[in-house]
Amino acid sequence: MPKFNPMTGELITEETDGKGTASISENQTDIGQTTEQTGKQFVPRFDPMTGQPIHIEQSQPQTQSQFQRQLQSESQSQSQPQFQPQPQFQPRPQSQEPKKSHKMAIIVSIIAGVVVLLGILAFVLAAVLLSNPRTAVEKACAKTFSEGGYLYDTCRDFQGFEKDYTVTSNIKIAMQSEYSDGSIILYTQLGVDGKDKQLAGTMAYNSAWINIPEIEYKLQIDANEVRLQIPSVDSHVFTYNYTEEKHGYLTEIASAEDLQAIDDVLKMIYSSESSGDIKNTESAVKLMNWYRSLKVEKSDAGQFEVDGNIRKCKGYAILVTREDMNRFREIYQEYVETVMTDRLHALGMSAEEYTEQIFADIQDMEDATIRFYVYQKELACVELEAAGDIYQVIFHGGDYRTQNMEILVNGAVVCTIEGTLAGDEESITVDLSGNHVEVTYNRSTEAYDIKSENTYEKIEMNGILSVGSKEIRLTVDQFALEGEADYTLSGDIAVTKGAVIDTMKGEAFDIGNASEAEYDELFDDLNQLLYGLLGY
Incomplete structure (x- = not known):
């Protein structure tokens, strides 16, 4: 019998382990989605009051943070001969020693x-x-x-x-x-x-x-x-x-x-x-x-x-x-x-x-x-x-x-x-x-x-x-x-x-x-x- 999250109405999928015991799938990382899913998908959700299905389009989970992707993008763009309106920076690898500026010296x-x-x-x-x-x-x-x-x-x-x-x-x-x-x-x-x-x-x-x-x-x-x-x-x-x-x-x-x-x-x-x-x-x-x-x-x-x-x-x-x-x-x-x-x-x-x-x-x-x-x-x-x-x-x-x-x-x-x-x-x-x-x-x-x-x-x-x-x-x-x-x-x-x-x-x-x-007398006169x- 399907179970639903009483707060969100999302379907909770369970698998039996052969012993009649329900368990959560190993690949499941969040309610209603797994790490093996790619592209865009429709995840079934149900209204907890009426039981009617709710179809919500959900985009692919991002395995990289926005900061990491931005660094990647900036790294690629720096290799291209194009104008950058603002200075771009990249994190220095741990093994790389900072370059010392000798200009002032x-x-x-x-x-x-x-x-x-x-x-x-x-x-x-x-x-x-x-x-x-x-x-x-x-x-x-x-x-x-x-x-x-x-x-x-x-x-x-x-x-x-x-x-x-x-x-x-x-x-x-x-x-x-x-x-x-x-x-x-x-x-x-x-x-x-x-x-x-x-x-x-x-x-x-x-x-x-x-x-x-x-x-x-x-x-x-x-x-x-x-x-x-x-x-x-x-x-x-x-x-x-x-x-x-x-x-x-x-x-x-x-x-x-x-x-x-x-x-x-x-x-x-x-x-x-x-x-x-x-x-x-x-x-x-x-x-x-x-x-x-x-x-x-x-x-x-x-x-x-x-x-x-x-x-x-x-x-x-x-x-x-x-x-x-x-x-x-x-x-x-x-x-x-x-x-x-x-x-x-x-x-x-x-x-x-x-x-x-x-x-x-x-x-x-x-x-x-x-x-x-x-x-x-x-x-x-x-x-x-x-x-x-x-x-x-x-x-x-x-x-x-x-x-x-x-x-x-x-x-x-x-x-x-x-x-x-x-x-x-x-x-x-x-x-x-x-x-x-x-x-x-x-x-x-x-x-x-x-x-x-x-x-x-x-x-x-x-x-x-x-x-x-x-x-x-x-x-x-x-x-x-x-x-x-x-x-x-x-x-x-x-x-x-x-x-x-x-x-x-x-x-x-x-x-x-x-x-x-x-x-005192001088200051009074002045x-x-x-x-x-x-x-x-």
């Missing part, structure tokens, strides 16, 4: 190698400038970098950055975007007299939402203290001595560690200027002696394209051993300890830690060979061979030897510099890792134009570059950054010989030693002045 290696090569070239050039060139290599370096284009000639004779100079800037920035619509006017004047510095200027902001009137300020630092005055707000001259211990209310609201950090930063700012003529320092003498200890030997000639033709160039080689680099590192660390102690202390770093960071990329370097190829007493190529890699700077020449250059890593070009001179106009184009820069300069009109473009942004800037024996002035007629909020920038920046430092006059307020009562300034 390669990039870091290239950058490190190029930096080392350019550093070596700069060091050799510095050695030449600090003494009379003796070897053919030194003479070639001196001659190669003694000539340049119109921009080089324009800026070469300016000596305004020696000790005493003044930097002034007058900039207007007009912004217009969905969130901002206004303009900022900034005037700044930085005077440097030896190590004493004074920053003075004015700033104002105007928009449809808020107007901040012009605010004048002066900020000065010398060997002992910092002074600040904001004449448009208050007549006080705020002083802070960063070389002495503090005893006022400031020590109650700021920790000793915070005050020490402030003092260290101010010491760094004050000592950030040149420490004198490096040519006459003991460190410079040691560095020169180290360089002179390296043996320059003749090597095989090389062939490079110079001035549009393949030229046979004389070869010179310098072998730099690990011992040489260790000696150089010791000398450099001694130099750092001599002239950079305050600056490093402000950064929470010792001279040894700083040196370790500088030499991190080359500390494990084996012996390296530096080759110089010279054509007509100027450089044609500088080559560094280390750890199986070859880095090259090739000077293709033109109107002057550095006009057209290439930087190669293992034969692949990573940077190109191309220049042209046409009449009074000079053009320079630089391509580096997807960044394209074009610079033009006219020596008659003193007009310049700069365009920079990469995958993400485009910058255009133009104006006038005027250089005299006592002043260099850069005028910005237009500066535009495509892709950002709309804004325009205009103004000028000038560097002039001689320091302009104004004297501050007013009642002094000692920030480090003032009492709590003096602070609140009233600010409310009046803003028109409240």
Whole structure:
């Protein structure tokens, strides 16, 4: 007698085992269907209330999960040369090791190698400038970098950055975007007299939402203290001595560690200027002696394209051993300890830690060979061979030897510099890792134009570059950054010989030693002045 599931009405099929005992079929995996069934079938079902058969079409049971079938389908589709709108992924077999990407390591290696090569070239050039060139290599370096284009000639004779100079800037920035619509006017004047510095200027902001009137300020630092005055707000001259211990209310609201950090930063700012003529320092003498200890030997000639033709160039080689680099590192660390102690202390770093960071990329370097190829007493190529890699700077020449250059890593070009001179106009184009820069300069009109473009942004800037024996002035007629909020920038920046430092006059307020009562009185006065300034 047939039996039915009282909940679903499905027929329950039973078989007898010869002993009169009913049993469920071994192949049966679900009520009303077996694993041997294929295709589509009609499974009899009956209404539990009426006993009438119900015919329901049921599709074949799926022995694979949808995820498994999708993986199969994706695996097959990946073998076909068709476009995939989204990246497809496959599970990796257990026995297969993951492939490690070396792209970043390669990039870091290239950058490190190029930096080392350019550093070596700069060091050799510095050695030449600090003494009379003796070897053919030194003479070639001196001659190669003694000539340049119109921009080089324009800026070469300016000596305004020696000790005493003044930097002034007058900039207007007009912004217009969905969130901002206004303009900022900034005037700044930085005077440097030896190590004493004074920053003075004015700033104002105007928009449809808020107007901040012009605010004048002066900020000065010398060997002992910092002074600040904001004449448009208050007549006080705020002083802070960063070389002495503090005893006022400031020590109650700021920790000793915070005050020490402030003092260290101010010491760094004050000592950030040149420490004198490096040519006459003991460190410079040691560095020169180290360089002179390296043996320059003749090597095989090389062939490079110079001035549009393949030229046979004389070869010179310098072998730099690990011992040489260790000696150089010791000398450099001694130099750092001599002239950079305050600056490093402000950064929470010792001279040894700083040196370790500088030499991190080359500390494990084996012996390296530096080759110089010279054509007509100027450089044609500088080559560094280390750890199986070859880095090259090739000077293709033109109107002057550095006009057209290439930087190669293992034969692949990573940077190109191309220049042209046409009449009074000079053009320079630089391509580096997807960044394209074009610079033009006219020596008659003193007009310049700069365009920079990469995958993400485009910058255009133009104006006038005027250089005299006592002043260099850069005028910005237009500066535009495509892709950002709309804004325009205009103004000028000038560097002039001689320091302009104004004297501050007013009642002094000692920030480090003032009492709590003096602070309270000051804040009350400032609140009233600010409310009046803003028109409240």
